[in-house]
Amino acid sequence: MKKSVLALGLVAVFLTSCGDKKKEEVKKEVETKVEAVKEEVKAEATDAVADNLELGKKLFTEKTCATCHNPDMKVIGPSIKEINKVYAEQNANMVKFLKGESPAIVDTDPGQVAIMKANLDGFVKDMTGDELAAITAYMRSVK
């Protein structure tokens, strides 16, 4: 946001300080500056996504999810890939499940559901929406 205001400011400055420069030249210069600002904004956005995945990965280990969920194979809970597959197929929302707002769809065996439910009631309920978004973004990034 700030960057685009800056870009507009630059445009204004260039337009008012035209002097004896040809209009075409000024236009080109402005366009180059705007492109540079755009690139910077894009790089920042990419960094933000990477930071979020890093946080999600960290939480996945710290909050013990990794103990029961391996990327490729079933340990106690289904593998991350299996969870991703079912959630993608059913276009379901993992954050909602973690908030206890939607039922289990990956493994519906009552014993298994109870194990995961104990986590939801035990500590997942204390996690923030941002933390849950980061953790599920990390899970979905496991391919």
Ligand code: HEC
């Ligand atoms: C003690 C083992 C254990 C831990 C720790 C654990 N899970 Fe699970 N999880 C399970 C089991 C078992 C299932 C299968 C039952 C089910 O699908 O609800 C499951 C299922 C899931 C599912 C699929 C739910 C569905 O729709 O069926 C998600 C998503 C999930 N876990 C995420 C997490 C996250 C995120 C954490 C860490 C905050 C975590 N789990 C911690 C055992 C665990």
